[in-house]
Amino acid sequence: MIQLRNVSKIYGKDGGQQVNALDSANLNINKGEFVAIIGASGSGKSTMMNILGMLDRPTSGEYYLDDKEVSTLNDDELANIRNKKIGFVFQKFHLLPKTTAIENVELPLIYSDRKDIRKFAVEALAKVGLSNRGKHRTNELSGGQQQRVAIARALVNEPEVILGDEPTGNLDSKSGLEIVGVFQELNRSGKTIILITHSSEVAQHANRIIRIHDGKIVEDYKVEKPLDAVAELADLKNKKVNINTEVHKS
Amino acid sequence: MNKYKIIESSFRVLSRNKLNTFFMILGIVIGIAALSLTFSLGKSTEKQLTEKVKKLFSPNNILITSGRVELGGGRSSESATANLKIEDIEAIMNEIPGVTMYDVFQTTPERDVIFGNKNVSTAINGGTAEGEIVMRRSVTKGEYFSKAEEKSSARVALIGTKIAKKLFEDSDPVGAQIRVGQVPFTVKGVLEERGIDPHGSDLDMNVIVPITTLMNRLMNVNYIAGAKIEVEDASKTEEIAVKITSLLRERHSLNVNETNDFSLVTPVMVKEIIKKMNRVFTLFLPLISGIALLVGGVVIVVIMLMSVSKRVSEIGLRKALGARPKDIMFQFLVEASVLALFGGVIGLSLGLTAAWLFMSSKGLIFFFPWETVLIGVLFPIIIGVLAGILPARKAAQLNPIEALS
Numbered sequence: 104m105i106q107l108r109n110v111s112k113i114y115g116k117d118g119g120q121q122v123n124a125l126d127s128a129n130l131n132i133n134k135g136e137f138v139a140i141i142g143a144s145g146s147g148k149s150t151m152m153n154i155l156g157m158l159d160r161p162t163s164g165e166y167y168l169d170d171k172e173v174s175t176l177n178d179d180e181l182a183n184i185r186n187k188k189i190g191f192v193f194q195k196f197h198l199l200p201k202t203t204a205i206e207n208v209e210l211p212l213i214y215s216d217r218k219d220i221r222k223f224a225v226e227a228l229a230k231v232g233l234s235n236r237g238k239h240r241t242n243e244l245s246g247g248q249q250q251r252v253a254i255a256r257a258l259v260n261e262p263e264v265i266l267g268d269e270p271t272g273n274l275d276s277k278s279g280l281e282i283v284g285v286f287q288e289l290n291r292s293g294k295t296i297i298l299i300t301h302s303s304e305v306a307q308h309a310n311r312i313i314r315i316h317d318g319k320i321v322e323d324y325k326v327e328k329p330l331d332a333v334a335e336l337a338d339l340k341n342k343k344v345n346i347n348t349e350v351h352k353s
Numbered sequence: 354m355n356k357y358k359i360i361e362s363s364f365r366v367l368s369r370n371k372l373n374t375f376f377m378i379l380g381i382v383i384g385i386a387a388l389s390l391t392f393s394l395g396k397s398t399e400k401q402l403t404e405k406v407k408k409l410f411s412p413n414n415i416l417i418t419s420g421r422v423e424l425g426g427g428r429s430s431e432s433a434t435a436n437l438k439i440e441d442i443e444a445i446m447n448e449i450p451g452v453t454m455y456d457v458f459q460t461t462p463e464r465d466v467i468f469g470n471k472n473v474s475t476a477i478n479g480g481t482a483e484g485e486i487v488m489r490r491s492v493t494k495g496e497y498f499s500k501a502e503e504k505s506s507a508r509v510a511l512i513g514t515k516i517a518k519k520l521f522e523d524s525d526p527v528g529a530q531i532r533v534g535q536v537p538f539t540v541k542g543v544l545e546e547r548g549i550d551p552h553g554s555d556l557d558m559n560v561i562v563p564i565t566t567l568m569n570r571l572m573n574v575n576y577i578a579g580a581k582i583e584v585e586d587a588s589k590t591e592e593i594a595v596k597i598t599s600l601l602r603e604r605h606s607l608n609v610n611e612t613n614d615f616s617l618v619t620p621v622m623v624k625e626i627i628k629k630m631n632r633v634f635t636l637f638l639p640l641i642s643g644i645a646l647l648v649g650g651v652v653i654v655v656i657m658l659m660s661v662s663k664r665v666s667e668i669g670l671r672k673a674l675g676a677r678p679k680d681i682m683f684q685f686l687v688e689a690s691v692l693a694l695f696g697g698v699i700g701l702s703l704g705l706t707a708a709w710l711f712m713s714s715k716g717l718i719f720f721f722p723w724e725t726v727l728i729g730v731l732f733p734i735i736i737g738v739l740a741g742i743l744p745a746r747k748a749a750q751l752n753p754i755e756a757l758s
Contacts, residue, residue: 179679182676183675197670199670210670215675
């Protein structure tokens with residue numbers, strides 16, 4: 104479904120100092136995969152995310168989405184594809200301030216041709232378990248809830264790919280696990296998930312890990328036994344209970 | 354794109370950033386309030402002035418006054434006020450075709466008007482018998498003096514309602530003997546109640562006597578202050594005014610280098626006087642309002658540019674979610690226009706309310722000027738769109754990657 108061929112991204116002017124943020128990357132992602140792209144900061148994984156999300160065009164190389172070359176499209180066409188085929192989840196949530204959850208979820212629909220905006224937004228919020236929070240303003244929600252609203256927003260236009268850029272980066276470990284759980288569940292229901300992260304622990308929940316270093320893909324392997332976020336959460340709960348009881352004993 | 358949702362969200366943005374919104378609309382509110390206030394006052398006074406003048410001055414009237422009169426102002430000081438004679442006006446009547454009748458006027462300084470032991474001080478006016486028609490004066494009790502009485506310098510007088518009230522209270526003044534100074538007069542009639550004229554004198558304090566009586570018995574002069582001519586065909590008024598000018602110049606033996614020692618006021622000039630009097634409303638104050646609107650527009654530009662900088666991440670997000678540059682542009686233009694329109698509506702209500710309060714406090718009739726509604730709605734939208742262009746372009750051109758990082 105997603106295919107990168109010799110994609111490079113060079114920053115900096117001709118003659119000046121140039122940075123190869125991405126260097127002849129080749130990549131194939133099939134429908135229904137859960138891919139984690141990992142790397143240290145400055146490795147080029149953010150550039151990879153921008154190119155995969157069509158927020159930026161490669162300097163050279165080709166990008167096929169559903170067998171269509173998209174790297175040469177103009178701004179309006181790219182905006183249209185982002186709207187229909189890609190759902191973004193960001194590290195800093197990027198929800199509109201002083202605005203209700205449901206209004207945030209509606210946002211991508213405003214830029215589509217779809218009718219019944221409210222109905223789709225309500226459905227998407229239900230999918231992330233926030234049906235009862237629709238009328239709440241985003242600043243009244245916890246970090247984990249805010250990120251769920253953001254995921255609902257990414258889902259609402261029923262895109263093929265969900266692109267997460269460090270979606271757990273601003274969350275505590277428990278909320279982070281919950282969010283990873285939501286991604287795993289979406290993946291099981293058929294969505295293609297691409298998670299950009301610097302945390303190899305988060306990456307262990309994906310089916311496939313791609314490691315980027317100095318703009319090059321240095322590793323690309325299947326995860327034999329991905330971690331299950333829901334099970335981990337259950338363990339965490341048990342442990343907590345144990346600790347509590349121990350404290351109680353002493 | 355769902356335009357309705359964008360417009361809806363613009364209302365939300367403005368209502369949730371009240372302080373910004375307040376400052377942004379302030380200039381527009383002041384500008385439109387001032388504009389609608391002055392426009393409304395200007396229109397109302399113009400309308401009322403025009404109506405009042407119409408009562409005194411028809412399209413087939415020409416006013417002749419002795420000496421030079423500056424348009425809209427007072428008499429010039431060098432004017433020789435003793436030059437205009439009744440004979441001049443009679444000559445106009447006899448020699449220029451199309452002139453049907455005339456009234457002349459001359460006024461005394463204040464004199465005591467006495468009946469029994471009661472006494473009122475007022476100026477006495479002189480006129481011809483045709484004054485009833487030419488000056489649109491009607492008599493409610495008794496009758497107007499006749500041509501014969503005018504010619505014979507009869508001691509008859511018409512009195513205003515206030516004079517009648519003061520001297521006679523409720524009894525009938527017609528036929529009574531009054532004195533003006535030492536000169537006895539018979540009251541011939543009571544004039545219709547007319548209120549205050551545009552120059553501020555109380556027409557109900559009028560005492561009118563035949564012009565010859567005034568000149569011979571009260572003032573001992575042989576000249577008049579002016580005359581009002583009525584012509585048959587209103588379309589010929591200006592043409593006849595030119596003929597009157599040359600006739601009077603000839604009669605006054607003025608050579609080509611000398612300026613007129615009289616002035617004519619024609620319907621066209623009256624219209625111009627009214628316009629001039631209204632210039633403060635129609636020109637000067639709208640100019641100030643215009644400046645306020647301009648400042649209001651600039652304030653919108655500045656605060657919206659700030660708001661674009663503050664909302665960089667929102668703009669980036671919207672772009673990532675599929676907003677095209679023109680969608681972002683549209684959003685900010687809508688915000689600016691809604692804002693300005695909001696200011697316009699508030700300003701309009703304030704301005705018209707103020708105009709209404711002002712007019713009713715002065716006992717004048719308030720006309721609802723529909724033009725101002727158009728101005729109050731259209732102007733702000735134009736200002737909003739113009740003021741929004743710069744910030745909207747800036748927002749539309751933002752790079753989503755930088756905006757989101």
